[in-house]
Amino acid sequence: MKLRATNLLFILTLLCIAFACDTGGEYTGESEKYFIKYYGEDGEQEAVDFHINDDGTVLILASTVTPSGFKQILLIKVDDKGNILWQKKYGTPNVNEGPQDIEPTVNGGQFLILSNMFLGTDPSTNEGKYDFKVIRIEEDGTKIDSMVFNNNGGDWETQFMRSITPISNGGFVTTGNSTDETIFDPDKVPPSVDLEELIILTFNSDYSQYLSQNPVSPGEQFGSGIKIFEDGNDADRFFWFCYLDQKPASHEAENSNFATFSFGLSGQLEVPPPGSESAVFSGVDGTDEILVSVCKVPNSLGGGFYELGTSRSSSTATSGTLYFSRRGPNLTKTSEGFVLNKEGNPLGGNLSAVDVAPAKVVEGFLVLANEQTSTGSTIRLTRLTSSSREEWSTNFGSFGRFNSGAKVAELPDGRIFVLGTIALETQKKVALIKVNRNGEFLN
Amino acid sequence: MRLSRVVLTIFFAAAISCLQAQDQCELTLGQAADEFNAGHFYDIPGLLKDCLNQRQKPEWRQRAYLLLAQTYLLLDDPEGAERSYLEVLRANPEYVTNDTQDPIDLVYLSSKFTASPVFSLFGKIGPNVSIIRQIVDRKAFVGSIDERYILRPGFQIAFGADWNYDDNLSVALEGNFVFSAYKLESKGVFDHDVVEFKDQQTWARIPLSVKYTDDQGKYRPYGYVGISADILLSDRATFLYTDGTLNQTDGVVKMDQQVEESPVLNLKSKRNTFNYSWFIGGGLKYKLGLQYAFIDLRYSFGMTNLVNTNNSIYEYGMGDRTSADFQGTGEPTMTWGHIDDYFRMDNLFLSVGYVYPLYKPRKLKKARSRSVLRSIKKQKHEVTGD
Numbered sequence: 001m002k003l004r005a006t007n008l009l010f011i012l013t014l015l016c017i018a019f020a021c022d023t024g025g026e027y028t029g030e031s032e033k034y035f036i037k038y039y040g041e042d043g044e045q046e047a048v049d050f051h052i053n054d055d056g057t058v059l060i061l062a063s064t065v066t067p068s069g070f071k072q073i074l075l076i077k078v079d080d081k082g083n084i085l086w087q088k089k090y091g092t093p094n095v096n097e098g099p100q101d102i103e104p105t106v107n108g109g110q111f112l113i114l115s116n117m118f119l120g121t122d123p124s125t126n127e128g129k130y131d132f133k134v135i136r137i138e139e140d141g142t143k144i145d146s147m148v149f150n151n152n153g154g155d156w157e158t159q160f161m162r163s164i165t166p167i168s169n170g171g172f173v174t175t176g177n178s179t180d181e182t183i184f185d186p187d188k189v190p191p192s193v194d195l196e197e198l199i200i201l202t203f204n205s206d207y208s209q210y211l212s213q214n215p216v217s218p219g220e221q222f223g224s225g226i227k228i229f230e231d232g233n234d235a236d237r238f239f240w241f242c243y244l245d246q247k248p249a250s251h252e253a254e255n256s257n258f259a260t261f262s263f264g265l266s267g268q269l270e271v272p273p274p275g276s277e278s279a280v281f282s283g284v285d286g287t288d289e290i291l292v293s294v295c296k297v298p299n300s301l302g303g304g305f306y307e308l309g310t311s312r313s314s315s316t317a318t319s320g321t322l323y324f325s326r327r328g329p330n331l332t333k334t335s336e337g338f339v340l341n342k343e344g345n346p347l348g349g350n351l352s353a354v355d356v357a358p359a360k361v362v363e364g365f366l367v368l369a370n371e372q373t374s375t376g377s378t379i380r381l382t383r384l385t386s387s388s389r390e391e392w393s394t395n396f397g398s399f400g401r402f403n404s405g406a407k408v409a410e411l412p413d414g415r416i417f418v419l420g421t422i423a424l425e426t427q428k429k430v431a432l433i434k435v436n437r438n439g440e441f442l443n
Numbered sequence: 444m445r446l447s448r449v450v451l452t453i454f455f456a457a458a459i460s461c462l463q464a465q466d467q468c469e470l471t472l473g474q475a476a477d478e479f480n481a482g483h484f485y486d487i488p489g490l491l492k493d494c495l496n497q498r499q500k501p502e503w504r505q506r507a508y509l510l511l512a513q514t515y516l517l518l519d520d521p522e523g524a525e526r527s528y529l530e531v532l533r534a535n536p537e538y539v540t541n542d543t544q545d546p547i548d549l550v551y552l553s554s555k556f557t558a559s560p561v562f563s564l565f566g567k568i569g570p571n572v573s574i575i576r577q578i579v580d581r582k583a584f585v586g587s588i589d590e591r592y593i594l595r596p597g598f599q600i601a602f603g604a605d606w607n608y609d610d611n612l613s614v615a616l617e618g619n620f621v622f623s624a625y626k627l628e629s630k631g632v633f634d635h636d637v638v639e640f641k642d643q644q645t646w647a648r649i650p651l652s653v654k655y656t657d658d659q660g661k662y663r664p665y666g667y668v669g670i671s672a673d674i675l676l677s678d679r680a681t682f683l684y685t686d687g688t689l690n691q692t693d694g695v696v697k698m699d700q701q702v703e704e705s706p707v708l709n710l711k712s713k714r715n716t717f718n719y720s721w722f723i724g725g726g727l728k729y730k731l732g733l734q735y736a737f738i739d740l741r742y743s744f745g746m747t748n749l750v751n752t753n754n755s756i757y758e759y760g761m762g763d764r765t766s767a768d769f770q771g772t773g774e775p776t777m778t779w780g781h782i783d784d785y786f787r788m789d790n791l792f793l794s795v796g797y798v799y800p801l802y803k804p805r806k807l808k809k810a811r812s813r814s815v816l817r818s819i820k821k822q823k824h825e826v827t828g829d
Contacts, residue, residue: 021746025787027579036756038583038780040633042688067691084585228537327642371765378770398778399771423704423782426686429633439764441756 033415033434034441036396037082038422040429042067046076046421047406047430048099051111056080060419061113062430064089071096074430075141082432084133088141092117097133105166110144111137111179114164117148122157129158129383134172134207147207155194159199159293161343165228168235175225177239196222198242198335200263204276213267221245223256227294229305232329236265239331241307243291248281257283257305258291258325258336282325282336288312289323292353297326298360304328308356311338319372320350324388339367339382340389353379355404359383361414362437364391368418371395379405379420381439394439396431397422461564468494472507487514488523504534507551516548524552529804532558536733536802555810562801563605563613567739567796571597572621573644578748579785581755583776584632585694594694595624603650610658615667620647623790632780635687635698640781642710644788645676650722663735666725670744673718678710683778708774712758713783718747720790728798735798747786759782 039045043065051059057079064074072091078084091097096118104111122129135146151158156365161176178197198217202210217223223244230236240263245256259280261269272279283289291309306326311323321355322339338346350372357366364385371380378397382390397403401423409417414437422431475490491507498505508530515523531538536558540550574594582588603617627640639732652669690699724741753759758772775781 021744022578022748022785022787024578024785026748027752029754030579035581036583036776036782037585038633039585042634067689067696069691082585124639219564342636373767376763380765390765395770396777397775398768401778403777422777425682425684425705425778426701427633427688428635429780440759442753442759 004156013228024346031442032081033251034436035082035441036431036433036441037078038424038429038431039076039078039087040064040427041086045430046404046428047419048324049102050407050409050417050419050432051102052409052411052417053103057085058417058432059102059111060430060432061099063097063099068094070094071098071114071165073097073099073119073135075102075113075137076430077141078432081128082434085104090135090137090143091115095119098130100161101164103164103166105136105170106168107170111139112164112166113137114161114174116160116176119158130160132159132161132174132176134164134174134203147203149201160224161199161201162224163227165230167210167230168204169210171203171210173202173228173238174199174226175200175242177222177224196224198223198225198244199239200225200228206362211265211267215240215261215263215267215269218244218246218259218261218269219256220270221254223259225292229294229296231262231394238263239305240269240293241287241291241305243309245288246281248278248283250278251281251283251285253286255283255286256288256290257281258289258309258323260305260307260325260327260331262331262350279331282307282333283323284311287314287320287394288317290353293355295356295358295365296359300327300360301358301363302332302334306332306356306358308367309351310351310353310369319349319350319370321346322351322353322367322369324356326388335388337388339384342390344389347382347393349380352377354379355408357409359410359414361410361412362391365408366408366416368405368420370404373399375400376402377404377421379403379418379422381405381408381418381435383439392424392439394435396420396433402428445588446690468497468499468503472503472510475507475510478516484514484518487511490752497570501534505531505828508534509538512552512620513546513549516546516552518731519776525555525737525806528552529806530557532804533555533801536560536800536804540788554807556806557811558802558804558805559610560607560781560802561799563607563800564599564738565605565795565796565798567737568600569598569739569792569794571621571623571790571792572597573597573625574789574791575625575627575784576745576789577784578787581782581784582629583780584629584638586633589630590820591628593626593628595626597621597623597643597792599791601794601796605654605798610654610708612657613654613820615650615652615654615669617648617650617652618720619646619650619671620788621646621648621792635689637685637687638780639683639685640680640779641683642678642680644678644714648672649673652722652724656728661730663728663730664725665728665737666723668723669721671720673720673745675714675716675718675749678714679707680710680775681707682775682781684719684779705779710775712754713751713775714749715747715751718745718749720745720747723791726794727773733800733802736799737796737798739791739792739794739796741794743790743792745789747787748785749788750785752782752785 005201045064047062049061062074062078063071068424072089076087098116101114115133117131120128133148136144158179161174164174166172200215205212225242227241229239240261245254263269289311293308297304308326312320325336326334341347351369355368359366367381367382370377378395382393405420418433455738475487508527512524512527521818540553566568572594599621601617601619605613605615607613624643629638648671650671652667654667656665686701688699720743726739728735728737756776
C-alpha cells in the first residue's frame with residue numbers, strides 16, 4: 001500500500017512537471033528591464049536629445065519630415081517601458097527646423113527647446129543661412145512661448161547654436177558658432193578660412209538679453225561653443241566649453257583643441273595669465289580635437305567636468321578616435337588624453353564622439369560614439385573606468401546602414417538608456433534603447 | 444531474340460508447373476479431408492507432408508493446418524495440434540475459431556494462442572497549421588498597431604510503431620519531421636506601414652502517446668493522448684515591408700508605397716532548440732486485408748516559450764560585440780524593426796497513413812479459456828435440454 005502511494009505521488013509529480021507550461025508570469029517586468037523601441041511617423045525621424053524625468057518618464061527630442069518636405073520638431077514623452085504617453089510637433093510652417101537640445105528649467109516644471117532654423121541658401125556663397133529659436137513648454141508639452149533670435153535683428157548673417165543651459169535667474173544661455181559650413185553636419189571638414197565665430201548669448205526669462213555684453217570669441221578660424229554651465233558656487237560665473245583652432249603656446253600647429261573658459265557678469269572671458277594657456281586647452285599638437293559633449297561629474301566620482309570629443313588625425317578626416325579631458329570643479333585640468341581600450345591603446349574603430357554621461361552605479365563614464373563602417377555607421381556604446389579606459393563596448397544598428405547615436409544616460413539601477421537614430425530598411429527612425437549595465441539586452 | 448523466347452518458355456513452364464502443383468495439392472487436401480471424415484486419422488499427416496513442404500497459398504495452408512490440428516487432437520497428440528494451430532495463425536493471423544461451428548476441442552486449443560501484433564508499424568503524411576499563443580507581447584514598434592498572427596500551411600511526415608498492450612490499448616512512439624509556418628502581420632506601423640513577418644520552422648518531433656482503438660469492424664475509430672519532445676532543427680524568416688508615406692505635391696497629398704523584401708534570415712539562434720508539447724488526437728482506421736489505412740487529426744499544445752530570451756535581439760556569446768558578425772545577429776530588429784513575442788506554438792495536424800501490423804502467432808502463457816468453458820457449458824445445457 002505504501003509503495004502504491006509512493007508510485008502515485010511520483011506519477012502526479014511527473015504529470016505536474018509535464019503539464020507545466022511557460023507562462024507570462026515568468027517574464028513579468030522583463031519588458032521594463034530592457035527593450036528597443038522605435039518612434040516616428042510618416043517619413044524620416046532623427047533622434048536629437050532626451051531628458052529623463054525623476055518619475056522615470058522620458059522626453060525625447062527629435063526631428064521629423066512632414067509630407068510637405070519640411071523638417072519639424074518632434075517631442076515624444078514615453079514611460080519607463082518605452083510606451084508613448086504623448087507626442088507633439090512644433091515648428092514654423094514651411095521652415096526647416098533643426099531641434100538641437102532640450103533642458104529643464106532650473107526651478108523645474110518647464111522645459112526649453114533649442115532649435116536651429118534653416119532659412120535658405122545664400123546665393124552669393126551657396127551656403128546655408130540659419131537662425132535659432134527657443135521654445136518654452138510645460139511638462140505636458142503645451143507651448144508657453146517662444147523666441148526667434150532673428151539673426152540679432154538682422155545684423156548677423158547666420159548662427160548655429162549647439163546647446164541651451166537654463167540658469168538660476170529663470171533665463172538661459174546658449175552657445176554655438178556662426179558657421180555656415182558645418183551646420184547639421186558636425187563631421188564635415190571645416191573651412192580653411194575664418195568663417196566661424198564662437199557665440200555665447202545670454203537671456204532672461206522674458207527673452208531679453210541677460211548680460212549687457214556677451215562674451216566674444218577668443219579668436220580662431222573655426223570652432224564652436226559646445227556647452228555652458230553655471231558655476232555651482234557662484235551663480236554669476238559661467239564655465240564655457242568649446243573647441244577652436246587657436247594655437248596654444250605649447251603647440252606648433254594651428255589645430256583644433258578643446259578649450260575651457262569662464263566668464264562673469266561683465267561678459268569678459270577670464271583668460272589665464274601668460275604661460276598658463278595650457279590650462280585652457282586640451283588636445284594634441286598636430287591633430288584636431290573636436291569637443292562634442294561635456295557632462296558634470298558627480299561628487300562621488302570626484303566632481304568637476306568631463307569633456308569628450310573626437311581626435312582627427314587630418315583636417316580631411318571625418319572621424320578618428322576619442323579624446324577626453326577631465327577638469328575639477330574650478331576647471332582645473334586633472335587629466336586628458338585618448339580614451340584607451342583594455343590593452344591601453346587608443347580605442348579602436350573609426351569613431352566620432354557623440355555624448356558622455358557619468359556612471360555612478362559602476363563608477364566610470366558612459367560614452368556614445370558613431371563608428372564608421374565600410375558602408376555606413378553604427379552606434380558605439382562604451383563604458384569607461386574612471387581613468388577613461390574601456391571596460392566594454394557594444395554596437396547597435398545594422399552594419400551597412402547609417403545609424404547614429406544622440407544621447408546616453410545611466411538610470412538609478414545601473415541600466416543604461418541610449419537614444420539614437422536607427423536606419424531601418426526604408427527609413428530612419430528614433431530609437432530608445434534600454435540595456436543592462438553591461439550594455440546587453442538581458443536582465 | 445532466341446534467348447528471350449527461351450526465358451519466356453521457362454517462365455511459362457514454371458508457372459504451369461506451379462499451378463499444376465497447386466491443383467494437385469488442392470486434390471490432396473480434399474483427399475485428406477475425406478480421410479478425416481472417414482476416421483482414417485493416421486494417414487493424414489503423411490498425405491499432406493509433401494504439399495506442406497511446398498510453397499502454398501496462405502488460404503490453403505490455413506485449411507491444411509487446421510485439418511492437421513483437428514487430426515492431432517483426435518490422435519491425442521497435443522504438441523502436434525499446437526504446432527499445427529500455430530501454423531494456422533501464421534497462414535492467417537486473424538483466424539479465429541467459431542464457437543458454434545468448430546469442434547469444442549479446437550476452440551479450446553485456439554484459446555491458448557494468439558496472433559495479435561505486439562508491434563504495428565505505421566507511416567503518415569499530411570498538412571498542418573501553426574497556432575501562435577502569445578505569452579508576452581513584445582514589439583519594437585510603438586503606437587496603435589494592429590498586429591495579428593495568420594495561419595500558414597505546413598506539412599509533416601512521420602513514422603512510428605505501436606506497442607499493443609492488448610487488442611484495444613497501445614502505446615505509440617513516433618518520429619515526426621514537421622515543417623511549420625506562420626505569419627505575423629503588423630499594420631499601422633509609423634502610421635501607414637505594413638510589416639509581414641513570415642517564419643518557417645523545421646522540427647524533429649518524438650511523440651509518445653497512449654491510444655485506445657476499437658478492434659472490431661471495417662472502420663475502427665481511435666483516440667489518443669500523449670507528450671512530444673520537439674527539437675527545432677531550423678528557423679528561417681523573411682520580412683516584407685510596405686512603407687506607406689504621405690507626400691504632398693502641388694498641394695495634393697498622396698500615398699506613396701515602397702515595398703522591400705528581406706533575404707531569408709536564419710533565426711535559429713533566437714529560438715529554443717529543445718521544447719515539448721502535449722497532444723490529443725483521434726482518427727479512423729480502415730481495414731485493408733491484414734493492414735489498415737487511416738486518417739488522423741491531432742492538436743498539439745506547445746508548452747514552452749520558443750524564443751530564446753537571451754538571444755532575442757542580439758546573439759550574445761559570440762565574442763566581440765562591435766564586430767560585423769555580432770551586428771548581423773541583430774538584423775531582424777535593427778533593419779526590420781522586429782522583436783519576437785514570447786510565444787508557444789500549437790499545431791493542428793491532419794494526416795493520412797498506413798498501418799502495417801507485425802502479427803506474431805504465439806502460445807499464450809495463460810489460455811483465454813474462460814469464454815470457451817462458458818461455451819462448453821452452454822453446449823451441454825443445450826444437449827441436456829434436447
